[in-house]
Amino acid sequence: MTARAFKNTFAPGVEGDSISVEEVIAGLRFGVIREDSLPTEVHDAVSEELERMGRETISTERALVLLLGAAGGAVGTARLRGCAFLVDVNMYSKKTMDLFTLFGWKPGRLGPHSSILERRLRSAVRRGLVEASPAHTANGEPPAYGLTDSGKEMYRELQGAFGDDIALIKELLAEFKDDRSADLLAAHIHSAYPEYTKKALEQIGVMR
Numbered sequence: 001m002t003a004r005a006f007k008n009t010f011a012p013g014v015e016g017d018s019i020s021v022e023e024v025i026a027g028l029r030f031g032v033i034r035e036d037s038l039p040t041e042v043h044d045a046v047s048e049e050l051e052r053m054g055r056e057t058i059s060t061e062r063a064l065v066l067l068l069g070a071a072g073g074a075v076g077t078a079r080l081r082g083c084a085f086l087v088d089v090n091m092y093s094k095k096t097m098d099l100f101t102l103f104g105w106k107p108g109r110l111g112p113h114s115s116i117l118e119r120r121l122r123s124a125v126r127r128g129l130v131e132a133s134p135a136h137t138a139n140g141e142p143p144a145y146g147l148t149d150s151g152k153e154m155y156r157e158l159q160g161a162f163g164d165d166i167a168l169i170k171e172l173l174a175e176f177k178d179d180r181s182a183d184l185l186a187a188h189i190h191s192a193y194p195e196y197t198k199k200a201l202e203q204i205g206v207m208r
Contacts, residue, residue: 004045010037021049056161058092060120063102065129066162068147069155070169074133076179077142080121082189083173085112089193090172091165105196111189112196121145129154144179 008019011033019027024046027033038046067084068075075083085105092102103114124130129151132143147155159166176185190197 006039006042006045010039010042021045025049058102058162058165060102060116061124061129062158062162063087063092064117064120064124065147065151065154066158066165067169068130068145068151069158070166071173074144074146076144076182079176079179079182079185080145081114081117082111082182082185083176084114084117085189085193085196086172086185087169091168107196111186112193124151 005018005020006024008014008017011019011024011027013032014023014027021042024033024038024042028035028046035043064084067080067087071083084103088101088103088105093100103117103120105112105114107113121130125132125145127150128148130145131148131151132145175181175188
């Protein structure tokens with residue numbers, strides 16, 4: 001999409017005869033442009049762009065809801081962790097040119113570990129978006145997680161802005177559709193991403 005631009009009559013600190021909406025937003029953030037200097041049409045365009053960015057910006061909560069919604073049912077703890085890792089490193093970290101991941105993964109004895117994912121999962125449960133499966137916890141097994149009615153409603157609301165993400169998530173996880181595939185998923189991650197596994201910990205001297 002071509003960036004919308006305006007004649008620069010209001011930002012003397014910005015070089016050039018024209019200025020894009022993105023440049024106006026950056027100028028506002030860094031104090032180079034004052035909001036009260038904006039012409040009405042520019043102010044409206046900035047408001048529309050900020051609203052669009054808010055709708056289309058991924059967050060850890062949104063990523064979790066998209067993952068569980070795309071899975072279409074309850075997801076066991078091990079498979080959830082593995083699926084979240086695959087989606088993160090193959091989708092969201094690419095948007096930062098692989099500089100960092102959304103959930104901040106670190107090497108772990110059982111594979112990639114994320115305290116951010118754990119915190120977000122607990123928060124989503126408290127907020128009524130996600131629920132733990134009683135069938136698992138009653139038997140002393142790690143819980144399986146699925147969307148509540150509120151979580152499903154949020155998932156439906158996100159489908160418009162994140163339809164492409166949902167399609168990619170389903171494609172990435174096509175081989176790991178149920179909890180019986182958790183071992184296969186773990187083996188794939190250990191093979192494809194050794195830097196996040198027990199071997200990586202041994203190499204940096206964490207495990208002896």
